[in-house]
Amino acid sequence: MRAARPSPGPPVANSRRERRIETIMDGDQVKAWEALCIEEQPPACSAACPLHVDARAMAEKMAAGDFTGAIALYARVVPFPAIVAHICEHPCETVCRRAEAGGAVRIGALERALVEEAYPTVRRSAQRARKPKAVAVVGAGLAGLTAAFDLVMKGHAVTVFEADAQPLDRLHRDYRPAVLPPSAIEADVGALIKLGVDIRCRQRIGGDASLSLDALIADHDAVLMASGPGPASAFAATLRLNASGRIEVDRETRATSHPKVFASGLHDGSEEGWSAIGSAADGRRAAGSIDRFLQGASLTASRGGEAAGSCLYVEVGSHAAMPPVEAADPAAGYGHAEAIAEAARCFPCHCLECVKACPYLAHYKTYPKRAVREIYNNDSIIMGNRKSNRMIDSCALCGLCETLCPNDLAMGEVCLDARRSMVERGHMPASHHDFALRDMAFSRSDEVAFIRHQPGHDRSAVLFFPGCQLPASAPRQVEAVYRHLSERLPGGVGFMLDCCGAPAHWSGRLALHREVLDHLRTVWEEQGRPRVVTACSTCLKQIGEFLPDIPVASLWTELVAVGLPDVVAPRPVAGPLAIHDPCTGRHAHAVQAAVRSIAASLGAEVRELTGAEKTTCCGYGGLASFANPEVGNAFVDRRIEESDDDYLAYCAMCRDNFARRGKRALHLIDLVFPDADDPAARPDPGFSGRRDNRQRLRRRLLRDLWGESMSDPVPIPLVMTDAVRADIERKLLLIDDIAEVIAEAERTGRALKDRASGHLTASGRIGTVTTWVEYQPTDAGFVVHRAYGHRMQVEVKP
Template sequence: MEQQELRDWEHRCIQEEPPFCQAACPIHVDVRALTRFLAAGDMAGARAVLERTMPLPGVLGLICDHPCEASCRRGDVEESIHIGELERACALYTKAKGRLLPLPSRGKRVAVVGGGLSALTVAWDMGRKGYAVSLFSDEPGGTLLDLPEERLPREALSTELERLKMLRVTLQPGLPLEAATLKRLAEEHDAVYVGFDERTPPDATALGLETEQDGTPKLEPLSLATSMPGVFAGGVQPLGPLSPIGLAAQGRKAAVSMDRLVQVVSMTASREKEGPCATRLFTSIEGVQRKPAVPTAESAGYLPEEAAAEASRCLQCECMECVKVCAYLERYKGYPRKYAREIYNNLSVIHGLRQANKLINSCSYCGLCETVCPNDFFMADLCAQARAEMVKTKKMPLSAHDFALRDLEFNTSEAASLLLDARGTDESGQLGTCAYLFFPGCQLSGASPDHVQRTLAHLREKLAGGVGVMLHCCGAPAKWAARQDLFDPQLARVREAWEKLGKPKLILACPTCGATFRDHLSDVPTIPLWEVLLETGLPEGAAALDKVHALHDPCTARDQPRFLDSVRELLTRLAAPIEELALSRERTLCCGYGGLMEAANPDMGREFALRRAGQSERDYLAYCAMCRDSLSRGGKRVTHLLDLIFPESPDAVQPASSEPYVRKGPGTADRHENRARLKRALLAQAGKETPQMEPWETLELEMEPEVRLAVDQRRILTEDVKQTIHAAQASGRALAQEGGNRLMASHRPAAVTYWVEYEPLGDNRFRVHRAWCHRMRVLGPKG
């Protein structure tokens, strides 16, 4: 990832955009932090916030005219927060701590003519930047001295003037305001500022400055430079209202320009956010509780406890819309902009630990973040780019997606993949054309093979033109793993089958297949199974639910309205009462399988499933096999839509596996066995010869429930165990337990070594006591 790409990703996330009040403030006081400290009763912390941004905070905090209040998001619900009164309370009841610490001396001198607020701001800012400042004024304070004592106590002004001295600001008597004087100051100093917010403003013409028609100095709007080189001015009406915060903003703008002049850098670059500016931040006010403004007991303003109460009304504006609904984004304690930086840094690591690998590989690619984000930030795109780069540079951990890719390999292998035309002819014969091709998808085939057979039989009975069937995978796991080399062949295989059967319409039971074919085989026509069932009518015996169920939509269906709508219409015809979850349809949550989350981060996948299952006390209804099995892992009762359509099917038994990625429920065959059995069953129905079983497939295994659970959690399939035992029995290479019947053997068919502790029971039966696996190779001694 190039640095500009990182910047583009960062820009898409608006979480770090300033809140509305801060953006509206001419000097960008961090009101959000101010109210946070005040609400916690931390007046000193609040004062520190003012000190960071405000010039002369002991004065400006008392008199600020708070234009920020008009932009307060609380104001969209009720009365805005009284920010000005909060600043005043902070200034009244706190004192600045410690000395002001300017930057090291720059060896440069600036002159400030005038004692008004704009001039004092220039002196304050330039002093903090390390300049030696000479402030020429007979009346430090200027028009501030016209404010009544109760609004601006003179003691407060005196205190801040004394603090100016800490910043290398020297207070000197006023000078004759004439052109010669100003020219001399410009020659003797590196920059000069003239403030016009005085009780008696200077005459710009007498100073030798070019003027506007109203007699005010003609200024360059962005830099406040006058017609005299090196001289800047402010405190004039054309630049904005002569309010306290407006005058401070003019002084600050001039100070920035003077600093840039001295440093010989651009006077105009990157200044678009000076003064009040726009913000892209989004803050939802949905569900915000009303909280009336706090009245003041004292005429001088809020007491500390009143300020705390008023500050607690602040919404602490931020976006975080995606984090609010996504356990994955919440887990890593950040937000997309922060994650983009972490991923960029992770990809830049040449040697050492890559801390963000799990972050990159745990995204479910569900798309909810993009749906709820006001700026359409799609975390899946960022993670997909990172995964692709990791694969390309060989930095992807082998273990991240190994199980999922092995699963894909099996689903598309000779053992599980199948293509039959409407007559039952396979590819060994001459395939006929079909009007339809039923594509159930790998997860339904692996979890509920009987449902696949019953659905196919119904479609063949009801649809004219013939219905073929294809057992295969759409390739989504390879796409999610950024393995384009494995993804493209699956698409090519589907296209080849489609063309062999005369380009039929694909009937899809799986929305993931629907999304994959829509995006990568757009010329292949598809239709959701549920839409077809609406056309054909439901099979005899289809049953309604006995009570209200909460309907769960798969995340890959969120942008496929044909799936969303046809399921609901089908349930209406079934008279099946449902509850729409708070997050459903386009805003549905992932079950924890998508994007290979379950493969790369099983704990996260489990958390997703349990969180989704906990969003309603009702039993759930799903129409994705993987969603059904994932959501049921915590004991939640979940019914598949096909359970209603084919209630007599043995697959309608409630699943309860804690490892749904491997098997549907305890005691049932794992997904690989089911897919292989489904292929054999369909071939047998077509009168075809079924594939001959491998010798290891004839082994019968017995496992206690706790052993089965441990094996599943380690992502070890029945075939892995059987192959290990068969290899040991055939070769005689096994470790024997002394004085017992148990044997221990290992087998390394590819990149993973499997170990099994087992006990022969006779008649090709074996009891499995333990099984585990690892990737390291155990080498013998060097000879």
């Protein structure tokens, strides 16, 4: 007899995941998850650029012909676009990932083409600081003027003191007009002056000059020394010098021994040769420190973004090689069309490996780091609407993202933790998973579930546990499997029809999941602690993960061990079969090998899809198809598109979902125990058919194998078109429930009649759902015209 179900007790804490289910989402865990996602890491080109120009975004805009947008982005980061575009050493190109597929993108040439065409459109305006400060900059080189630009843009009053006759005198001396046109210097310096920077040339500081450093310090809130790396003995009375006679400066903050004085322009002696872009970056770092100082903020905190380097993962192999565009006139550089073509060579660099493969993330147009934050915010709302509930419940928990992620970030773990947290606190709507949980309850009820020893045995060395879905899909083959195992395995083979509790686990119902696990353990112990053989990859994973004390094996490895039936009919399919591995068996390598071995031994020509490690979900995993049918269909449809071959599955839900979406598919059990001429054409039984199959299997086994008296129920004759059946299936309504509503209406006479059509409308509340049916009695039975359900309570007053 079936064991009585125990009341929920203490959690079964035998695995890492089970030990964690007491916890809910917390900020530290969320930060750890976010840190694993590298999508927001800069591309290699931006990381290598001392100014961190977003060359990826610039190229994307140029490729689209939006030069105005591109120059706006470029000028937002580069203080002197015309100058830098002409003389930048473009270190970005040395790390460009396109170099691995045809040659680096010529970013420097793109910048020059961009400036040539769109520079006149650059518009800038400085902020208005609430309390503007006065800053003196000594030196009008690239470092000093970059610092002046950044500080004036933040609203400070900036005065530049330059000993030479003109600003940027070094650029005038070192670059030929053909390389750096004087007009470019004039345009950028003129723009700086328009922003309000006061540049005073022929104004030396210190020594025998009329203006001393001490005077600058007294008259200004901060001073930047940017006059170059030469000796600074003139300032020794005010600033500490190093052994080389230069100003001693902190390399990270550009601070000096005087709290109001900062230094750039290579005073730290770290130069290996002057660099235009490096000099500008040096001035920017100093300006950042000065602004922090003027605001009373830390000079060292949160400066990670200034460092070079990126851990962004980019899959280059998926991009075809493409050589750089050659300019028709090399001296003039790229023309408009040439620049667009070259910019289009940018990949652009992104990770998004999980998004490319996951219909769930693609549907919500997000990536893990952003999704984790959204899920956490949704979970932590105290008052207000939780708008991401369906998003949280739409994840298939299939593990593909973790497999593909360079850092093993598992969105399934994030979503499952959120579900548990929200269910525990009553914030997750029951409607998303109600049908699946009711189906699980039905599979565990006395209408379906039972356990017996093998006829003629009083103990079981092995317990065959097919799961709840294969009996719902292929009940006759399940019986054939049991008969075969009973013949081949010694010591008695018991049979258990029940559910492993996966829907409770996936929905985040901790107490319900514990109840199922406790029941399974109790039954196993009552049966003498037998070895369990299951035909379901999800059951295999559930038992192995949450009940590790129970020895469990897959039916497919068992069949390899004990052998296939002595007489197996010729393979009832023609042509190759594309094999689909279930997502819950992603890492079950022994099972995967056994499945392929069995198929090959039966003469099947098996072709691989993406391979077992990268297999995709059919949409049933994580109950995604119940919470979000659109996402569920996207999962199975994407998999179907991978091959025109018939599919071979060894998960009942995968096979039935393929069939539901019109894909020819068969289950491995159809090859081992054939029951039809063309099993790949076997239709999806649907939810109502699945319930019927479970019940029929129970009655047939108990009657035929164990000799127990079983009576078949007399169904109410229902007549409906294929369209009505499909609509009922889509709405997750059960034919048994519809029949119950009609029977009650016929018994009580409580129904509304449409006089025009003669149709009757009746309703009945079954569980949490009120089912409404429009029907018509006929000689052939009750014709169902339509049906729908809702969860509102309808009060009937006498």
